[in-house]
Amino acid sequence: MEYTVQVRMNEKLFLRDPESSELGRRIVRQSIMLIADIGFEEMTFRKLADRINTKEASIYRYFENKHRLLVYLIAWYWQWLEYQVIFHTNNLTDPREKLDRILKILLLKNIPQPSFSLGADAIDVSALHSIVIREASKAYLTHHVTEDNRQQLFKPYKDLCGRVAGIILEYRPDYPYARSRASSIIETAHYQAYFMQYLPSLTDFGVQRDVLPSGEDRLLEFLRHLLFSSLNAPLHELPPVHTKR
Template identity: 50%
Template sequence: MTLPLLITAKFFAIVWHMQPKMNDKLFLKDPEQSDIGKNIFRKSIKLMKEIGFESFTFKKLADEIKSTEATIYRYFENKHRLLNYVVSWYWHWLDYQVIFQTNNLTHPEEKLKRVINILTWQIDGELADDQEIDLEDMHQIIIRDASKVFLTKHVAEDNTDQFFKPYKSLCERISNIMKEYNPDYPYTKSLSSTMVESAHFQDFFMENLPALTDFEDNGKLTDIRDYLTSLVFSALNQHKNQLN
């Protein structure tokens, strides 16, 4: 019944990874429960990143994992559900990063800065080193395709099935830190979702449509970080009681 005295970040991350509570309506058969399922998840990230979500098919994925379409259809209803699974996994993972990395911080200002760093992909090396999933590929998919999971005609049904819960959870967590920083700011939820979406959009623009940003694609994301920091804190400080 006794726990080991030294629980390292890595150990904890692995434990977490072994138990990501995924919404079971996202799949027909739990991909975590079989080797072929895990392979579907891993290789779909690789393939989606390579050819883009629109060109991605279960046939191509089946060839990649040396199996058949029918097998994949036993795990996921269609490719949109699979994307939703991948994206949900990511939001779970990111939410965990925020919990873990802001855990021992006292000031909400520090916490928010840490959140910005996480959103702009400055993640702890140990935690980011997943044995199974290529997190770099994952991040690329998220930037380009994550919003497609809710930008659909059937968003209401998907929402009823709680598909966006991890995303909401992350935004709520950020929102709460904002409230901690400034209880008088009236738009914490909107500012949180704006922050998350902007982190991705600005990254995409920087790499693909640089006219829409002020940043250079120099491999470092320092500028996006500075921009988000400036944006968030100027908004939060504006409504802050000047006496504090």
């Protein structure tokens, strides 16, 4: 039962395809470890080069700059995640179950990880997940969003949101906010996980070990509650307090 998830990336994301060479793969794998370790701002191509016994200039042959590398990693994650969504919802008919699975996938729960068994050459999805939580917003919160967007750099994220929005519409065909609902639940999953860990007073789930249910489980329940309460709500049941017109 050997298979690999083939992720074909947008060519605008790199100068030379890092998956096409040993060095390129090391750059990607090790940058994930390094960023997960010290954070994106503190990561430099020099440190990365030292870590993988190459030179700064060689890394620049693969990635135009630091930011593009980040965007590449994030894009890879979204494509991987969309694949997981497809894979784990394919056999389901009930859109409600599909949505429930998606929430679990978003928290990286209960996913049999093919990549995890591929040995030293595998991408550490779990480390990448923690990068996405901490750094993903830096990929689009820039002065040059519009230009980056024009180059389709955020397409994987949009595709994922689009797919989730589609399943939302399967569940509730007349739901008028499918896309916003999808992007909101994804973002919420991530920064609530961040808050849980670093600013726990902004959440209702601590990070204490040995408490059941764990923070992660409570976060999952919260996300379920948010998502399904909105999708089940009668629309326009709740008029604005003052209807100015």
